[in-house]
Amino acid sequence: MNDFVLIRKNLFRKKLRAVLMIVSILIAFAIFGVLAAFERAFNSGETVAEDDRLVVVNKINFTQPMPVAYFNRVRAIEGVRLATYANWFGGYFQDPKNFLIAFAVEPETYLQVVDSDYVITPEMREAFLRERTGVLVGDAVAKKWGWKVGDRVPIGSSIFSQKNGSRSWDMTIVGIFGKRKPQADTNRMFFHYDYLNETRSFGNDKIGWLVLQTTSPDVNDRVAKAIDRSFANSSYETATDTEKAFNKAFVAQLGNIALIVQLVVGAAFVTILLIVGNTMVMAVRERTREIGVLKTLGFSGGRVLRLILGETVLLAFIGGVPGIALAALAIINLRQSLTNFVPGLTLEPSILAIALILMIGLGVATGLAPAIHAFRLKIADAMGRG
Numbered sequence: 001m002n003d004f005v006l007i008r009k010n011l012f013r014k015k016l017r018a019v020l021m022i023v024s025i026l027i028a029f030a031i032f033g034v035l036a037a038f039e040r041a042f043n044s045g046e047t048v049a050e051d052d053r054l055v056v057v058n059k060i061n062f063t064q065p066m067p068v069a070y071f072n073r074v075r076a077i078e079g080v081r082l083a084t085y086a087n088w089f090g091g092y093f094q095d096p097k098n099f100l101i102a103f104a105v106e107p108e109t110y111l112q113v114v115d116s117d118y119v120i121t122p123e124m125r126e127a128f129l130r131e132r133t134g135v136l137v138g139d140a141v142a143k144k145w146g147w148k149v150g151d152r153v154p155i156g157s158s159i160f161s162q163k164n165g166s167r168s169w170d171m172t173i174v175g176i177f178g179k180r181k182p183q184a185d186t187n188r189m190f191f192h193y194d195y196l197n198e199t200r201s202f203g204n205d206k207i208g209w210l211v212l213q214t215t216s217p218d219v220n221d222r223v224a225k226a227i228d229r230s231f232a233n234s235s236y237e238t239a240t241d242t243e244k245a246f247n248k249a250f251v252a253q254l255g256n257i258a259l260i261v262q263l264v265v266g267a268a269f270v271t272i273l274l275i276v277g278n279t280m281v282m283a284v285r286e287r288t289r290e291i292g293v294l295k296t297l298g299f300s301g302g303r304v305l306r307l308i309l310g311e312t313v314l315l316a317f318i319g320g321v322p323g324i325a326l327a328a329l330a331i332i333n334l335r336q337s338l339t340n341f342v343p344g345l346t347l348e349p350s351i352l353a354i355a356l357i358l359m360i361g362l363g364v365a366t367g368l369a370p371a372i373h374a375f376r377l378k379i380a381d382a383m384g385r386g
Contacts, residue, residue, distance in 0.1 A: 025319025033327025053243035056210035065206035084109035090159035124175030134174035138186030284370035312367030
């Protein structure tokens, strides 16, 4: 009989107790997997952001508009290599429940700025610049709705209306783009700002934000201060920050996801640690005389220690692996329904690696105390206990 057989038989000596511990660990790792995936998805904007990109928004709040005239003034500031602008559209397809991430953009400069994020071919670029009602659609959106190049689709807005009272704009799909970076989100679309500006019933010549690239990340701070000074004491004061900081602030509106993950998962693991640790102490105490017999038969203290640690590590893996698998299944089921709100929801390999480390850590942490006790236990003391 090898050591693994001994470990397995000792673990399942009391089946109900073992099953309850496994279920507890399974739930803890399922919670960890789902929350960690959400945390990574919410913070993906930080990893996509370029170091030399700045975002300019209204100082009051990024939902407040700014004059489109700011565009020419900003790109004339020393240190600005490229600038563009965009406006949130609040789009939907056919029904307001079918939410779309749609941006009205300055076509030529915007495509230059996002070139490092998305794969937009020269043919797409040319068609988009040529077609006033053209729209570039991410492959995730196209796949969801079954759209293809050449389709003419009505895109509604929950914010704007046309001068004729309609809330729908007819657009022609001129290209379907993919992502150049793994973290980039293709669950979005871009169309001409001028098309929106000329037809909407209010908010003319106003934009939501400016995005610019500096000549070097080293000049970011100087450029940001110069921009904000230029519009100080105006009716539309600005706040300029790096793209990474802007994306982080945007996510922060939903709450501190990282802190939520740490608190919820931490509470679950501490609880599991106490339950499993206490149970293992009791299990080893019950087997005190057996440990004495094993040592009498020639089992060294180190081997006994490894047997008990192996038992707790095996327990952590038997509960943890199905827990992560359950989390993956939950994420697959949630991904489609939440794609507009939490794009890029997936169980990344790095999360799996962290989960494996946690399983080993949980096993060692819960088994270390009883294993050391068994290691130090003398044969005479073990055999003398009832």
